[in-house]
Amino acid sequence: MKKQLTSQGKPFNFTRENLQKAEILIARYPQGRQASALVPLLDLAQRQASGWLPREAIEYVADYLKLSFMQVYEVATFYSMFNLSPVGKYFIQVCTTTSCQLRGAQDILKICHDFIQQGNEDNFFSVCEVECLAACVNAPMVQINDDYYEDLDAARITEILLALKAGKKVNPGSQIGRQGSAPERGSKNIHKSKKEPPS
Structure with missing residues (x-):
């Protein structure tokens, strides 16, 4: 997905609470290495800005860490976790890598696009296609904001x-009750034979 930097048209500053969080994040790194806090600070800024990084937030983080705008912009464009234009309240990332693709990811993606086109006047939802979300055994899956929904089908x-549009809570994780990455139809333990050869 191509990233296009967008301005929000007003200055960006961390809230008092986020300034305290930023200080805690920076303190994790040795003196002179505060720039190592760049990714966590961009994440903090994105959360404050309703799920995206306006140009002003990138400039603010750059100044805060005494880095150039370009250094921060390069990181923001490299990681798919950062959005450079506004997203909906629910940001849906559909994995379309091999495992998910083989198990119906394109159907999931189409349903998400169709759902948004049929009634998203309030910009409640945004959707994009992403590469591996690291739950290949439980494919297909999507990430919605910070939650992962696995073992999906069209229904x-x-x-x-x-449910999300109606303001209802939806339990993340496996949607078929799978424990972790256990086999889909229950455990398949291999038991030793009662007659074992002498050691």
Whole structure:
């Protein structure tokens, strides 16, 4: 997905609470290495700015860490976790890497796009296609804001979108009750035979 830097048209400053968080984050790194806090500070700025990084936030973080704008911009454009233009209240990232693709990711992606086109006047949802979200065993999956929804199918993703639009809580994780990355139809333990050869 191509990233295009957008301005929010007003100055950006960390809130008092986020300034305290920023100081804690920076203190984790040795003296002279405060620039190592760049990714966590960009994440903090993005959360404050409703899920995206306006130009002003990137400039603010650059000044805060005494880095050039370009150094911070390069990091913001490199990581897919950063959005450089506004996103909806619910930002849906659909994994379309091999495992998810083989198990119906394109159907999930189409449903998300169709759902948004049919009624998203309030910009409640945004959707994009992403590479591996690291739950290949539980494919297909999506990330919505900070939550992961795994073992999806067309019916379940529709239910999730409708529930979120109605303001209802949806439990993240496996949507078929799978524990972690256990086999889909229950445990397949290998038991030793009662008759074992002598050692």
